[in-house]
Amino acid sequence: MNIRSYKLSLLEMGSFSLAGYSVAGEEAVILAPELDCSFDIGKCPREALTVNHVLLTHGHMDHAAGVPYYFAQRAFQGIEPGTVVAPAEMVRPLEDLMAAWARVEGHGPAHAHRFVGAREGEDYQIRRGLVARPFAVRHSSPALGFCVIDVRQKLKSEYLSLTGPQIVELKKAGTQITDRVEFPLVAYPGDTAKKNFSDLPFVANAKVFLLECTFFDAEHVRRARAGRHMHVADLPEVLEGMKNEHIVIVHVTRRTNMAEARKLLRKSLRKEIADRITFLMSRKYIEED
Ligand SMILES: [Zn+2]
Ligand SMILES: [Zn+2]
Numbered sequence: 001m002n003i004r005s006y007k008l009s010l011l012e013m014g015s016f017s018l019a020g021y022s023v024a025g026e027e028a029v030i031l032a033p034e035l036d037c038s039f040d041i042g043k044c045p046r047e048a049l050t051v052n053h054v055l056l057t058h059g060h061m062d063h064a065a066g067v068p069y070y071f072a073q074r075a076f077q078g079i080e081p082g083t084v085v086a087p088a089e090m091v092r093p094l095e096d097l098m099a100a101w102a103r104v105e106g107h108g109p110a111h112a113h114r115f116v117g118a119r120e121g122e123d124y125q126i127r128r129g130l131v132a133r134p135f136a137v138r139h140s141s142p143a144l145g146f147c148v149i150d151v152r153q154k155l156k157s158e159y160l161s162l163t164g165p166q167i168v169e170l171k172k173a174g175t176q177i178t179d180r181v182e183f184p185l186v187a188y189p190g191d192t193a194k195k196n197f198s199d200l201p202f203v204a205n206a207k208v209f210l211l212e213c214t215f216f217d218a219e220h221v222r223r224a225r226a227g228r229h230m231h232v233a234d235l236p237e238v239l240e241g242m243k244n245e246h247i248v249i250v251h252v253t254r255r256t257n258m259a260e261a262r263k264l265l266r267k268s269l270r271k272e273i274a275d276r277i278t279f280l281m282s283r284k285y286i287e288e289d
Contacts, residue, residue: 006021006045007021007285008020008021008029008031008045008047009021009280009281009282009285011246011248011278011280013207013208013246014207015034016032016033016034016035016185016186017032017033017034018030018031018032018186018208018210018248018280019031019033019047020039020250020280020281021042021045021281021285022042022212022250022251022252022280022281023062023251023252023253023254023281023285023286024062024212024214024229024251024252024253024254025062025253026062026254027042027043027062027065028040028042028062028063028190028191028250028251029041029042029043029044029045029048029063029066030188030210030250030280031047031048031051032051032148032185032186033047033050033051035126035130035148035185035186036051036052036053036126036127036130037051037052037053037054037055037126037132037148038051038053038054038055039055039057039146039186039188039190039210040054040055040056040057040063040064040190041054041056041063041064041065041066041067041070041084042062042063042065042066043065043066043069044065044066044067044069044070044073045066048066048070049070049073049074049077049079051082052080052082052083052126053082053083053084053085053124053126053132054067054070054082054083054084054085055085055118055132055146055148055188056084056085056086056087056090057087057137057139057143057144057145057146057188057189057190057191058087058090058139058141058142058143058144058190058191059086059090059093059094059141059142060141060191063190063191067084067094067097068097068098068101068111070082070084071084071098071110071111071112071113072101072111075111075112080112081111081112081113081114082114083114083115083116084113084114084115084116085115085116085118085124085132085134085146086115086116086117086118087117087118087134087142087143087144088117088118088119089117089142090115090117090142091115091116091117094115095115098110098111098113118132118134118144118146119134119144120134120135120136120144121133121134121135122134123149126148129150129151129152130148130149130150130151131148131149131151132146132147132148132149133146133147133148133149133202134146135147135187135189135200135202135203136195137189137190137191137192137195138192138193138194138195138228139190139191139192139193139228140191140227140228143190143191143192144190145187145188145189145190145192145203146187146188146190147184147185147186147187147188147200147202147203147206148184148185148186148187149182149183149184149185149202150182150183150184150185151180151181151182151183152180152181152182152183153178153179153180153181154178154179154180154181155167155177155178156176156177156178156179159177182202183207184202184203184205184206184207185206185207185208186206186207186208186209186210187202187203187206187208187209187210187244188210189203189210189211189212190212191212191214191228191229191251192212192228192229192230193224193225193228193229193230193234194230194234194237194238195238196238197209197238197242198240198241198242203242204241204242204243204244205243205244206244207244207245207246208244208245208246208247208248209242209244209246209247209248210248210250210280211230211235211238211239211247211248211249211250212229212230212249212250212251213230213231213232213234213235213249213250213251213252214227214229214230214231214251214252214253215229215230215231215232215253216231216232216252216256216257216260216261216264217255218233221233229251232261232264232265232268233268235265235268235269236268236269236270239269239273240273242273244276245276246276246278247273247276247277247278248277248278248279248280249261249265249277249278249279249280250279250280250281252279252281252286254286254287254288255287255288256286256287257283257287258279258282258283258286258287259283261279262279265277
């Protein structure tokens with residue numbers, strides 16, 4: 001028996017970090033501890049219990065299996081339930097799942113839980129100054145991507161030269177002295193077929209773009225289309241116009257040969273784009289032995 005050690009892969013992004021495990025059909029979970037959220041929950045690794053918000057893109061088992069476990073473990077540890085934000089049409093079936101699990105476990109009401117139905121363009125507040133904005137993607141089940149955005153209030157340029165007391169006066173008089181400024185941090189479409197994400201400024205300008213690329217094999221284009229996934233052949237079009245500092249490839253299949261995959265990317269993308277790409281997970285996690 002070959003024992004494979006399970007470990008999240010860690011990427012430092014400056015003011016925040018990302019820790020994840022993402023292999024197509026197996027498990028997809030990417031934690032952003034400093035942003036108090038997780039992109040999908042996978043099978044709910046221990047580390048995922050520490051964030052208070054789960055941004056669930058869709059219901060496929062590799063992304064969503066850990067939902068009941070997340071709530072049950074948090075109840076067990078005596079911490080508040082936390083919130084799972086999911087496409088609005090998933091809330092009812094997720095409620096049913098919690099109720100069914102309570103019956104499976106043979107106890108009364110379901111573990112404390114909270115689901116919030118997400119709709120395209122309706123921001124969900126993670127905490128003051130930090131929101132998750134759902135956006136449309138193309139997948140085979142109801143699905144939404146999420147972009148986590150740092151929202152700040154900046155003093156309008158015309159007031160920059162004023163003194164403290166003058167600013168206080170203006171505030172008292174009810175003058176709007178600040179502008180809302182958005183700094184998109186992480187954009188994650190989850191599973192998706194190709195789409196023009198550069199049309200969405202908050203996605204195109206996010207510091208990090210977590211992009212699925214499930215298939216790299218030339219013979220798998222049809223499989224990618226059928227399952228509504230991305231194929232490496234789609235990347236040149238999809239990444240054109242994307243301004244992200246980091247493009248992180250996630251959700252590759254276990255069969256992917258990482259050295260080949262990197263070579264393919266180098267060949268098919270302009271250097272300026274290829275230079276910004278990393279893989280969430282290295283070959284020791286991905287490749288079949
Ligand atoms: Zn998946
Ligand atoms: Zn899926």
